[in-house]
Amino acid sequence: xxxxxxxxxxxxxxxxxxxxxxxxxxxxxxxxxxxxxxxxxxxxxxxxxxxxxxxxxxxxxxxxxxxxxxxxxxxxxxxxxxxxxxxxxxxxxxxxxxxxxxxxxxxxxxxxxxxxxxxxxxxxxxxxxxxxxxxxxxxxxxxxxxxxxxxxxxxxxxxxxxxxxxxxxxxxxxxxxxxxxxxxxxxxxxxxxxxxxxxxxxxxxxxxxxxxxxxxxxxxxxxxxxxxxxxxxxxxxxxxxxxxxxxxxxxxxxx
Amino acid sequence: xxxxxxxxxxxxxxxxxxxxxxxxxxxxxxxxxxxxxxxxxxxxxxxxxxxxxxxxxxxxxxxxxxxxxxxxxxxxxxxxxxxxxxxxxxxxxxxxxxxxxxxxxxxxxxxxxxxxxxxxxxxxxxxxxxxxxxxxxxxxxxxxxxxxxxxxxxxxxxxxxxxxxxxxxxxxxxxxxxxxxxxxxxxxxxxxxxxxxxxxxxxxxxxxxxxxxxxxxxxxxxxxxxxxxxxxxxxxxxxxxxxxxxxxxxxxxxxxxxxxxxxxxxxxxxxxxxxxxxxxxxxxxxxxxxxxxxxxxxxxxxxxxxxxxxxxxxxxxxxxxxxxxxxxxxxxxxxxxxxxxxxxxxxxxxxxxxxxxxxxxxxxxxxxxxxxxxxxxxxxxxxxxxxxx
Numbered sequence: 001x002x003x004x005x006x007x008x009x010x011x012x013x014x015x016x017x018x019x020x021x022x023x024x025x026x027x028x029x030x031x032x033x034x035x036x037x038x039x040x041x042x043x044x045x046x047x048x049x050x051x052x053x054x055x056x057x058x059x060x061x062x063x064x065x066x067x068x069x070x071x072x073x074x075x076x077x078x079x080x081x082x083x084x085x086x087x088x089x090x091x092x093x094x095x096x097x098x099x100x101x102x103x104x105x106x107x108x109x110x111x112x113x114x115x116x117x118x119x120x121x122x123x124x125x126x127x128x129x130x131x132x133x134x135x136x137x138x139x140x141x142x143x144x145x146x147x148x149x150x151x152x153x154x155x156x157x158x159x160x161x162x163x164x165x166x167x168x169x170x171x172x173x174x175x176x177x178x179x180x181x182x183x184x185x186x187x188x189x190x191x192x193x194x195x196x197x198x199x200x201x202x203x204x205x206x207x208x209x210x211x212x213x214x215x216x217x218x219x220x221x222x223x224x225x226x227x228x229x230x231x232x233x234x235x236x237x238x239x240x241x242x243x244x245x246x247x248x249x250x251x252x253x254x255x
Numbered sequence: 256x257x258x259x260x261x262x263x264x265x266x267x268x269x270x271x272x273x274x275x276x277x278x279x280x281x282x283x284x285x286x287x288x289x290x291x292x293x294x295x296x297x298x299x300x301x302x303x304x305x306x307x308x309x310x311x312x313x314x315x316x317x318x319x320x321x322x323x324x325x326x327x328x329x330x331x332x333x334x335x336x337x338x339x340x341x342x343x344x345x346x347x348x349x350x351x352x353x354x355x356x357x358x359x360x361x362x363x364x365x366x367x368x369x370x371x372x373x374x375x376x377x378x379x380x381x382x383x384x385x386x387x388x389x390x391x392x393x394x395x396x397x398x399x400x401x402x403x404x405x406x407x408x409x410x411x412x413x414x415x416x417x418x419x420x421x422x423x424x425x426x427x428x429x430x431x432x433x434x435x436x437x438x439x440x441x442x443x444x445x446x447x448x449x450x451x452x453x454x455x456x457x458x459x460x461x462x463x464x465x466x467x468x469x470x471x472x473x474x475x476x477x478x479x480x481x482x483x484x485x486x487x488x489x490x491x492x493x494x495x496x497x498x499x500x501x502x503x504x505x506x507x508x509x510x511x512x513x514x515x516x517x518x519x520x521x522x523x524x525x526x527x528x529x530x531x532x533x534x535x536x537x538x539x540x541x542x543x544x545x546x547x548x549x550x551x552x553x554x555x556x557x558x559x560x561x562x563x564x565x566x567x568x569x570x571x572x573x574x575x576x577x578x579x580x581x582x583x584x585x586x587x588x589x590x591x592x593x594x595x596x597x598x599x600x601x602x603x604x605x606x607x608x609x610x611x612x613x614x615x616x617x618x619x620x621x622x623x624x625x626x627x628x629x630x631x632x633x634x635x636x637x638x639x640x641x642x643x644x
Contacts, residue, residue: 037295038295039295040295065439068371068373068374068439069374069375069376069439070371070374070376071365071366071369071371071374071376071377071379071380072362072365072366072369072370072371072377073369073370073371073374074369089365089369090358090359090362091357091358091359091362091363091365091366092357092358092359092360092362093356093357093358093376094298094299094358095374095376095436097295097298098298098299098440098443098579099439099440101442101443103295103296106295107287107295107298107358109286109287109288109293109294109295110286110288110289111286111288112283112284112285112286113286113358113359114286114287114358114359115358195442197442198442199441203439204373204439206438206439206441206451207373207374207375207435207438207439208373209438210375210431210432210435210438210454211372211373211375211378211435214378214428217424217427217428218424218428221423221424221427222420222424225321225325225420225423225424226420228325228326229324229325229327229416229420232325232326232327233327235327236327236329
């Protein structure tokens with residue numbers, strides 16, 4: 001499943017923010033509402049620039065960097081779409097925060113025993129066949145919920161029907177191999193901090209290319225080192241033997 | 256002179272260790288937010304940089320183990336054990352700083368049962384666990400010799416070749432994987448440092464760091480213990496170091512050319528200056544190491560080794576901190592607590608090295624000249640330890 005956010009339909013009411021906070025049992029008051037960065041207590045934000053709006057939330061990538069780098073598998077992409085976090089596994093290395101191309105995962109810096117915090121695309125609701133809290137709360141249909149392919153088709157239709165209202169780009173179709181959150185906008189998304197120079201191949205490919213050599217490296221390396229030792233060891237054994245022989249010769253001559 | 260220097264070290268220990276201990280308490284009780292300058296925008300800082308070079312400096316352990324055991328070049332045996340000890344201490348520093356840096360230190364063992372073979376960090380966790388075990392096995396004969404336990408010595412002697420081969424493979428994997436950590440951040444690490452060849456660079460430079468550390472340590476051991484220094488041996492290592500450094504610098508230069516990022520050096524940015532600082536130190540060391548007179552003057556050789564070590568520390572810090580700064584949108588500078596813990600770890604490693612050399616057969620018998628001058632440092636240390644408890 002996926003989310004389509006159409007910024008041209010957004011009125012900046014922030015009901016998605018509030019619904020998200022309620023869903024994740026986070027405090028939401030005027031102070032929180034005024035915050036414009038994602039944090040350990042605010043998983044989605046609606047950004048405002050003049051009369052334009054833009055949402056930021058976890059993109060729930062198809063092949064997420066965070067899940068691939070997590071040494072203990074605390075982050076996981078589910079078949080249904082959400083990228084979930086199992087907090088009991090997490091040891092707090094924060095590699096997910098470093099690796100995420102959108103810098104989405106946040107940390108509870110103020111706590112002695114912190115957890116990673118991010119939008120996990122309401123996995124309980126999605127598994128129960130219900131839309132995410134933000135999509136359900138959206139009064140204008142700016143955030144809509146559905147099958148990823150259907151949403152891409154819908155987004156293409158909107159671009160076709162109203163080319164003048166949009167930048168001709170569906171952000172999230174190809175970025176880092178595709179994401180479960182898709183964006184349509186009338187202003188370039190980079191103006192709201194989205195990275196645009198992203199590769200179209202999934203990020204995990206970058207490390208996997210290196211990691212996939214390990215089994216061969218171990219095998220060949222062991223054979224090579226063993227072989228070198230076999231030669232050098234033989235060489236020193238021969239040297240030893242020759243030394244002994246010459247010692248014996250010397251002894252004989254002396255006699 | 257000797258006395259003055261040792262007292263200076265004791266003073267450093269006295270200043271650094273209590274500060275580090277207090278910082279550690281802050282870290283464990285109040286959490287990372289209070290004890291570090293880290294933030295959501297800059298989640299990895301000084302401790303990660305420190306881990307990167309602690310492991311690089313441990314590179315001498317596997318390099319010399321390979322030289323002595325696999326290549327059977329026995330001339331270098333006298334420097335092997337000090338380097339294995341250095342590596343063991345380097346890895347211990349890595350593990351301790353990792354535990355301190357983890358948000359939930361008590362879960363450090365999780366990778367043992369929770370697997371994700373696609374993660375570089377998972378690979379690193381296993382390499383560290385296994386290679387630290389290997390280093391322990393390579394080092395423990397020194398303890399057995401001291402205790403006179405012949406039988407376990409015999410067992411270890413029989414098993415040593417497979418142990419050393421495992422150690423070399425694990426080190427190769429671990430050194431390179433620390434570079435692989437950064438393969439996944441092409442958009443975040445500044446292009447002067449981000450390269451698909453990062454694992455190769457980390458591995459090659461760890462060989463350089465290992466050899467430089469050998470020279471560095473032999474010089475200090477000579478000063479401190481009057482250990483008879485086989486200078487021709489170190490000069491030989493210096494020549495190998497010159498060649499390895501040349502290879503490393505050439506590959507790095509070609510990589511910058513092929514990626515077309517050399518024009519970045521025209522920009523008046525912090526990254527440019529710190530890159531030039533790093534490169535300058537290494538190039539200067541390389542040029543020095545090719546000079547014939549350097550190989551006949553211990554102090555000059557020592558200085559070259561120090562330049563290599565500083566250059567590689569600069570490299571690791573640039574990768575971990577400088578290179579990640581611009582994309583983060585914030586300015587990270589470590590808090591005093593981060594410095595205090597890092598310096599305490601370094602100081603403890605020096606102190607442990609000292610104690611090990613004092614009480615175990617680290618340097619070949621007869622080479623440690625029994626104190627002509629009063630050996631003040633261990634006493635100072637014992638006093639410290641008593642005062643601390």
